Amino acid sequence: MSQIVEAGVAPSLVPSEREGLLAWIASVDHKQIGILYMISAMFFFLIGGIEALVIRIQLLAPGLHIVSPETFDQMFTMHGTTMIFLFVMPMLTGFSTYMVPLMIGARDMAFPRLNAMSFWIQLFGGIILYFSFVAGGAPSAGWFAYTPLSEKAYSSLAGVDYWILGLACVGIGTLAGGINFVVTILCLRVEGLTIRRLPLFVWMTLVNSFLMIFALPLINAALAMLLIDRFFNAHVFDPAGGGSALLWQHYFWSFGHPEVYIMILPAFGIISEVIPVFSRKPIYGYEFVAASSVAIAFLSFTVWAHHMFAVGMSHVANLAFGVASMLIAVPTGIKIFNWTATMYGGRIRFTTAMKFAIAFLITFTIGGLSGISFAVFPLDWQLTDTYYLVAHFHYVLFGGSVFGIFAGFYYWFPKISGRMLSKRLGTWHFWLTFIGFNLTFFIQHVLGLAGMPRRVFTYPDLPGWYAMNLISSIGAFMLGISVLLLLWIVFDGINHGEPAGDNPWDAWTLEWATTSPPPPDNFDRVPPVHGRRPLWDLAHPDRADEVMAKL
């Protein structure tokens, strides 16, 4: 049995001779592009965070008039659009771009130039979107830009046009990325790394890529039609010309719901790497984690109209979409049990990454449960467009996706930078984030139940509303401080961090088999792969995992 096998063949590229900034701009190396994704996502995270703080300052007390209603509308529109399309998606794509080739023992992505195009066109989309601020005003029709509000008659300024063009660019980049990941994962795996042995993060990226391939064209088509409406005075979504405003909602959410899973599946993948490594146990029920993701991907295309219960659909449609939405809780619940069972009886190491992973389990479950409550459509009628909804999707998006991102950040930073992050500062960051997040959003469940509508720039002093909004705003400022601390942690880690070595966590997947940071070609040699934990097998030949049948 050969101990060493060649790395998966990627297109041979001449190493870049360029230096400085140009070396980054002209790079087709997946590691550099991955870092670019993360830096640009972090930048937009800061901007989106500032927009959130403006919202929370305006809502600090009843009857305030710190910003105008128009500015408030722009803030929540840009906050939502930025966090979804310019932070969470590119950040997760950045992790995948950096890690997937390493985790499958490849030298690069299948299409390195396409990879560079994906990044630059999505960044260009972000710039177009923000250019709207100086070109007559940012869009203010909400992140789902419902028609006819987003039509020319009601949004006559160019904001919505920039929104459309910006999202179309992000969509094209994401779609190209999805194609690139699928081909990379199917074609460039090192010998021995069968589909059943893939690290779960790679599995999630694969499933997620199919979601991107199928869901992004849906919004691109809808955006194209809205743009034609606005530019050529056409009528697809314009009731005044006989068109249907409701068609936009169907089109948007047929993309929008799969999009929710595009933002969470890679986070599931991160959690599925972090929890086993820091519980010192292989993942419990690998096949179930993988297969339930496939189930989620399929189901995600069948539930879009649960965003539309309030428009008044037929009873049969309500029932069908309600039941489908509850069904999707089953594969998601399976994963929660898998992760919990992985931790059970393990020797748990409370690293910062593991703290975020455990917090993810708690907050994501809360968000999942409030999500199920929306599948009960009479409840939805009562609670839709209240702060209960805002609380719900922040528990899944922040408590889910962003906590997953933080877990991945603390887990992989040593690999990417070659430096360890301060554990003491990490603990501070964790608690500030966890407490700030729950302070901001838990109370919003109650606010929503008390009837406070979202997207209204101020509110009357009804009993308890002032106190609850104040608590929420205080939490938001804690989150703001936690983000500043995160920046300091990165700065501190890069400049003063201990050298990380190849494998500081004693992890088992192939990215830890190379140096930190990896050389331009990733690997000289890749360890042999006979199971799911090649580095464990290499370190413990006497206690190696059972050799798995090839599939």
Place this chain on the structure above:
Amino acid sequence: MISIRERGKMGVGLFILSEANFFLLLIVAYVYYHAYPGQGPTAASALNTARTAAFSVALFASSATIFMASRAARRGDSGGLVRWLAITIALGTLFIFGQAKEYYDLIESGVGVSRNLFATTFFTLTGFHGVHVIIGLVALSITLALAMAGKLHPETRDGFGAVEWYWHFVDAVWVVVFSVVYLWSAAS
């Protein structure tokens, strides 16, 4: 199935899946508003099905000619490859010419994008298809230039295979669009 060496083909195959979803929504919009015609021109009153059918035959035939081109490439017959590719490009260009003429006549007779829902969805659907044909023609022209320069080796064959798949897809979309837009109106 495709081998893992044919990465370009696999990538384009996935791209085609996504494009199919893109056209799906355009077609749904057209069909949805077909049920609510409203005022003004309709497919039955505005379109010349017979003339478009003639130009469509050119596009359908181009799928056969690109197949002949790839067969010639597999046999190493570079003369046949160049010939069949040129014929494919000519047929595609003829189709685009027909579409341009159709658009010109419609707009001359006052049927523009903003006229009514039929016009909006008709121009959106056929327009996006036309753009795809033009992109295909660009890709085919690059392939032809490579073939004429003798640079279509086995290593770049994968790229040609990808272009071929894309061209068949553009053709297949037109089968659906032609049926939904022209044949449906002629039948009703």
